[in-house]
Amino acid sequence: MRTSVALALLTGAASLAAAATPDEFGYCTVCHGTNGNGNVAIRAPKLAGLPAWYVRAQLDSFRAGWRGVAAADAPGREMQPVAAALANDAVTARAVAYVATFEPRAPASSIAGDTARGSVLYAPCAACHGSAGSGDEAVGAPALTGQNDWYLVAQLHNYRDGLRGTHPGDARGAAMRPFAAALDDAAIVDVVAYVNAMTLPPVMRSDH
Amino acid sequence: MFRVGAALGWVPAFAAAERPTLKPVAGKRTVVVLGAGISGLVATYELSRAGYRCSVLEASHRAGGRNLTLRRGDKVDELGHGQVCPFDDDPDLYLNAGPARIPSVHERLLEYCRELNVELSPFVNDNHSAWVQDDAMFDGKPLRNREYVTDARGFMAELLAKGIQSHRIDAQLDALDVERLLGFLRAYGDLDDQYLYRGSSRAGYRNAAMIEAPQLKGVLDIRELLKSSFWRSDMHFAEGQDQAPMMMEPVGGMDKVVAALMAKVGKSVQLNAQVESVMVRDGAVDVVYRARGERKRVSADYCLNCIPMHILNGIDNNFPADYSGAFTAIGRGKLFKLGLQSRERFWEREQIYGGISWTAQDITQIWYPAHGIHRRKGVLLAAYTFDPAAGERFADLAPAERIERAISQGEKVHPNYRQFIECGVSVAWHQMNHMLGCAAEWTEPLYQRWFARLQAPVGNHYLIGDQVSRHPGWQEGAIHSALHAITDIDRREQATRAGAVA
Numbered sequence: 067m068r069t070s071v072a073l074a075l076l077t078g079a080a081s082l083a084a085a086a087t088p089d090e091f092g093y094c095t096v097c098h099g100t101n102g103n104g105n106v107a108i109r110a111p112k113l114a115g116l117p118a119w120y121v122r123a124q125l126d127s128f129r130a131g132w133r134g135v136a137a138a139d140a141p142g143r144e145m146q147p148v149a150a151a152l153a154n155d156a157v158t159a160r161a162v163a164y165v166a167t168f169e170p171r172a173p174a175s176s177i178a179g180d181t182a183r184g185s186v187l188y189a190p191c192a193a194c195h196g197s198a199g200s201g202d203e204a205v206g207a208p209a210l211t212g213q214n215d216w217y218l219v220a221q222l223h224n225y226r227d228g229l230r231g232t233h234p235g236d237a238r239g240a241a242m243r244p245f246a247a248a249l250d251d252a253a254i255v256d257v258v259a260y261v262n263a264m265t266l267p268p269v270m271r272s273d274h
Numbered sequence: 275m276f277r278v279g280a281a282l283g284w285v286p287a288f289a290a291a292e293r294p295t296l297k298p299v300a301g302k303r304t305v306v307v308l309g310a311g312i313s314g315l316v317a318t319y320e321l322s323r324a325g326y327r328c329s330v331l332e333a334s335h336r337a338g339g340r341n342l343t344l345r346r347g348d349k350v351d352e353l354g355h356g357q358v359c360p361f362d363d364d365p366d367l368y369l370n371a372g373p374a375r376i377p378s379v380h381e382r383l384l385e386y387c388r389e390l391n392v393e394l395s396p397f398v399n400d401n402h403s404a405w406v407q408d409d410a411m412f413d414g415k416p417l418r419n420r421e422y423v424t425d426a427r428g429f430m431a432e433l434l435a436k437g438i439q440s441h442r443i444d445a446q447l448d449a450l451d452v453e454r455l456l457g458f459l460r461a462y463g464d465l466d467d468q469y470l471y472r473g474s475s476r477a478g479y480r481n482a483a484m485i486e487a488p489q490l491k492g493v494l495d496i497r498e499l500l501k502s503s504f505w506r507s508d509m510h511f512a513e514g515q516d517q518a519p520m521m522m523e524p525v526g527g528m529d530k531v532v533a534a535l536m537a538k539v540g541k542s543v544q545l546n547a548q549v550e551s552v553m554v555r556d557g558a559v560d561v562v563y564r565a566r567g568e569r570k571r572v573s574a575d576y577c578l579n580c581i582p583m584h585i586l587n588g589i590d591n592n593f594p595a596d597y598s599g600a601f602t603a604i605g606r607g608k609l610f611k612l613g614l615q616s617r618e619r620f621w622e623r624e625q626i627y628g629g630i631s632w633t634a635q636d637i638t639q640i641w642y643p644a645h646g647i648h649r650r651k652g653v654l655l656a657a658y659t660f661d662p663a664a665g666e667r668f669a670d671l672a673p674a675e676r677i678e679r680a681i682s683q684g685e686k687v688h689p690n691y692r693q694f695i696e697c698g699v700s701v702a703w704h705q706m707n708h709m710l711g712c713a714a715e716w717t718e719p720l721y722q723r724w725f726a727r728l729q730a731p732v733g734n735h736y737l738i739g740d741q742v743s744r745h746p747g748w749q750e751g752a753i754h755s756a757l758h759a760i761t762d763i764d765r766r767e768q769a770t771r772a773g774a775v776a
Contacts, residue, residue, distance in 0.1 A: 079572040087564055092548060093353055093707050096333070099588025100550045107587035107602045108710055143670055144705060147354025 090157070091164045097144075102168035104214045106176070109141035111217040115170030117201070120208040122162045123238070125149050129158070132233035139229040141220075173214045175262050177255055184260025187253055190245055199264045206238040211265040215258050222246045222254045291757040293382065296324035296764045303767065306331065306561050306572055308552070309580035310543050311339025313738040313752035315535040316386065317578050317760050318542055324764075329572065330539070331547040331563050333708040337536055339580070339739075340372035340709060341749065343527035344613065344699055351707040357673050360697040361615045366646030367653050369613030370528040371701040373749050374641075374655070375399065377516045380750035382757065383531070387524070390534035397523040398644045400512035401629020407687045408502035408634040416631070416687050417494070421477045422504060424464070425494040428471030431463020439469065508632040508639075516748065525645070531749070548708075549581060551590035554733040562590075576763055578756070580739035582606070583728075584711055593732055600724040606711025607747065608665035612637075612657040612680045612700035619652045620694050635683040636664040656680045656698065669702035676700045713740060713747030729758065736762070 087095070095102060097110040104112030113121065127133040134146030152158045191199075194207035201209035210218060224230040225246035231239025249257065303326050307314045310332035318328045334351065336342075344350065345368045350357040361367040375397045376383055387394055402420035435456055437443040447455065456469060464474035473490040480489040499505070512518055524530035536543065544565060551562035559577035563570055581589070587601035621627075621642045628644030641655035657680045659665045668676050677698040684691045703712040716725075721744070728742050736759040738752070745751030 079570040082562065082569040082571055087567075089567065092546075092564070095548070095550070095588070096585065096708055097353070097588070097710065100590045103588075105585070105588030107584040108606070110588065140666060143666070144353070147672075147705075149354075151354045151356070 088160070088164060091161055093148075094161070094164070101171070102165060103171050104173065104217065106214065106216050108144075109216075109220065110145075112170070112173060112212075112214045113165050114168035115212050116165065116208065117203065118162050118166050119203050120201075120206075121165045122158070123206065125152065125158050125161060127236060127239070130233075130235060132236040132239070133230055136224075136229035138227070139224060142224070142229070170212060172265070173212065175215060177215050177219065177259055177262070179252075179255040179257075179259025181256070181260045181263045183253075184256035184258070184263070187249065187257040188260050190248075191257065194241075199261050206241075210261045213261075213265075215262050218258045218261060219254055222249060222258070223251075226254075291382075291754040291761065293385065293757055294320070294761040294764055296320060296326075296760065297768055299325045299767060301325050301327055303327065303576070304574040305329070305576045305578060305763075306559065306574035307542075307578045307580075308549055308561065309333075309339060309739070310337035310536075310545075311580050311739060311752060312341055312531070312535075312749045313580045313740070313756040314339075314578060315532065315539060315543075316753050317738065317756040318539045319535055320757075320760055321763075322539055322542065326576075328539070328542050329574070330543040331549060331561065331565075331572075332543055332545050333548040333581075335545055337540070337543055337545065338372075338529055338532035339752075340703065340712065341528055341532050342371045342701070343529035344369045344371050344701075345527070350699060350701060352702060353705050353707050355669075355673055355700075355702065355705065357699055359699045361613075361653060361699070362651065364651070365526055366643070366649055367615060367651060368527045369611070369653055369655065369699060370523070371611050371613070371699075372703075373528050374523065375517075376522045376524075376749075377518070378520050378522070379515055380748065382753045383750050384522075386535070386753070387531065390531075390538070392530050392534045393525040394522040395525050395645060397521040398628030399517050399521055399630060400519065401626060401642070403625045403627075404629045404642070405626075405631035405633075405640075405687050406502070406504050406508075407631070408504055409686075410634065411498045411502040412494075414686055416633075418478055419632075421491065421494060422499060422502075423509060424474050424477035425471075426496070426499050426505065426509070428463040428465065428474055428493070429496045429499075431459040431465055432469060432471040435459045435463075435465060435469035503634050504632060511630075511632075516745075523645070549589055552577065552579065552586075552735065553590075553592050554735045557734065559733065559735050575734060577735045578759055579735060579737050580741075580752070580756075582709060582711055582739070583714065583737065583741055585708070586737075593735075597727055597732055600720075600728050603724060604720055604741075605715035606704055607713040607715055608662035608669070608702075608704040609712040610657060610659045610665040610668045610700065610702050611655060612668070612676055612698060614654050614656040614677065614680065614684075614698040615696045616652050616654055616694040617696050618650065618694050619646075619648070620688070620690065621652075621654075622648065624688075631687050633683065633687055635686065636661075636667055637680055637683045638664065640684060640687060651696075656684055657700070665702065665704070668700070669705055673698075673700055716746055729755075731759075731762065 098113050099105040102113035128146050128149030134142035194205045195201055195210050199210040201207050225243050231243045305321055305326050305328045307318050307330040310330050314330055318330055322328050344359040346359055346361050346363040348359040404419050405416040406419050406422045407416035463471055464476055465471050473493045477491050480491050547563045547565040549563045553560045558573050560573045583601040584606045626642050627647055628642050631640045637657035639658050643652050646652055681692050681695055704710055728737055738755045738759050740746050740751040742755040743751030
């Protein structure tokens with residue numbers, strides 16, 4: 067009797083579009099959230115919307131131990147063994163293809179900075195990341211718009227403080243470090259506030 | 275008489291969630307339960323018996339939540355550090371990787387154990403024969419718990435007696451009070467008739483003292499004892515209401531509790547069903563989940579949700595900000611446990627049967643099994659960290675490196691440790707799939723700010739689990755949270771029906 071009751075409720079479950087999630091990557095969204103839109107509670111960044119080349123480069127960076135090994139980078143250290151457990155390049159390629167299926171959402175703003183000052187500070191960033199923050203694969207610069215602002219702040223701190231971009235193999239990360247080194251804590255918030263302003267529809271801006 | 279006693283404070287007046295007698299609903303109401311941990315299973319057990327049609331969605335490959343017992347062949351689903359438990363196939367060789375002890379005061383859990391025939395046996399926390407080790411005292415040489423405790427108490431009693439005798443302590447005592455207090459101190463510290471501490475048999479003898487005259491151990495230097503961090507909390511660990519004798523454990527592993535509940539409600543539980551969305555609407559809750567490559571939506575009159583709130587934060591939802599704000603405000607625990615299988619129960623030849631040795635190293639404690647005494651092999655809990663930094667240091671390591679670190683630290687407690695260890699398994703709770711944390715890290719200000727709101731429903735959605743209790747990290751807290759929620763559902767159902775009749 068209890069069997070039929072339970073099944074009745076579950077069979078009442080409406081099937082939606084087939085889930086794109088392969089069983090082998092079911093764990094990705096446990097940390098990175100539904101559709102990979104990020105989870106600030108555990109400092110897991112948004113993956114949805116990231117270009118495949120960048121996802122691949124970062125997975126390789128984690129796998130190689132270039133990233134996610136610094137003692138002070140607790141979230142990175144949680145990711146590093148997960149990437150390292152990707153069995154080989156083919157599995158990694160499937161993970162990248164899976165991330166590409168995520169549907170990105172506009173992130174909520176969580177910081178308040180001086181966007182006018184941020185726009186000035188952003189000038190050197192534009193050379194690689196583009197004047198609209200949309201990134202440039204040719205120079206290995208990811209898009210900044212659409213990303214969680216708390217994550218951008220954290221990564222600027224990581225670059226500046228030597229938690230990222232210091233491994234000899236990580237040439238792209240090394241290229242980023244001097245730009246982050248020029249920013250103090252307030253400047254980091256301001257420049258990310260400016261990225262938010264480029265990202266968010268006016269109603270969600272926090273530059274009031 | 276009892277009531278008078280309660281009024282006078284002689285017996286505690288419990289403000290506990292009572293186990294409700296739910297009014298039957300004859301299958302007309304539906305409940306979707308998110309998570310097959312203790313709270314979800316208990317709620318399902320109670321609601322099903324009252325005729326609610328329950329469906330449990332569990333993301334993991336197993337039920338039980340953090341109630342996890344590892345035996346031979348069990349999968350440890352830790353992200354990046356997956357393991358298979360290598361212990362011998364034997365009813366006494368297991369690790370309770372989550373909850374491992376049940377205090378006498380956890381009445382609801384004990385009531386379910388009684389009702390569901392979960393056999394219990396004594397569990398030992400406090401063992402005066404176990405070791406205390408701290409590099410800061412006696413050059414790191416371990417000493418018996420009873421030596422430390424006896425000599426520390428002896429010193430304190432003597433000091434206080436001297437102060438009272440020389441009237442240096444103004445305690446507002448008359449002559450009779452002083453006489454009694456000195457007697458108390460003499461008994462407490464085992465002082466001599468001059469109120470001096472000259473050692474005590476409580477610390478153990480130097481010799482066997484069976485067919486030869488007893489020889490007391492020398493009194494330890496109090497300045498050395500004070501150098502150790504042992505007195506900060508570990509020395510008093512088993513004084514806590516939840517840690518004091520008599521403690522219990524289920525025979526054969528803590529997950530016997532899960533098995534007993536699953537025997538009642540398992541047919542309502544779907545494993546490998548990961549929730550993607552929880553949307554509350556008027557009079558119902560819609561849940562989208564993924565199972566076996568399909569995405570499905572289920573709607574129910576009520577939703578009981580024990581998904582850890584730090585994970586729930588990443589799942590699509592329409593909770594109000596004054597509710598979901600808690601998901602990021604309250605931290606997640608980072609406890610770590612590691613079990614080692616020993617080919618001999620060498621500790622029993624050191625007069626240690628059950629209980630805990632404490633060390634100031636990262637492993638923090640070594641637990642000796644109180645079950646399987648005098649059998650050949652045993653499983654030690656060879657590391658159980660409380661400090662999140664120590665938990666992270668272990669979590670960073672690959673499983674084999676964790677075992678090596680646990681052995682090398684354990685060698686300071688048991689110099690002959692390594693030769694006995696055959697294999698091990700470990701769990702870093704903040705990296706466990708579908709958990710990503712141990713107990714929610716509440717503080718009193720956080721309780722004041724968030725608890726009442728989290729305990730109250732959003733529409734027909736209730737957050738439950740030990741995370742919504744004043745006992746995070748305890749199954750009893752999870753049960754009380756579940757009982758609180760279903761009592762509220764019952765109240766609302768009865769109010770609705772009363773309204774319909776009127």
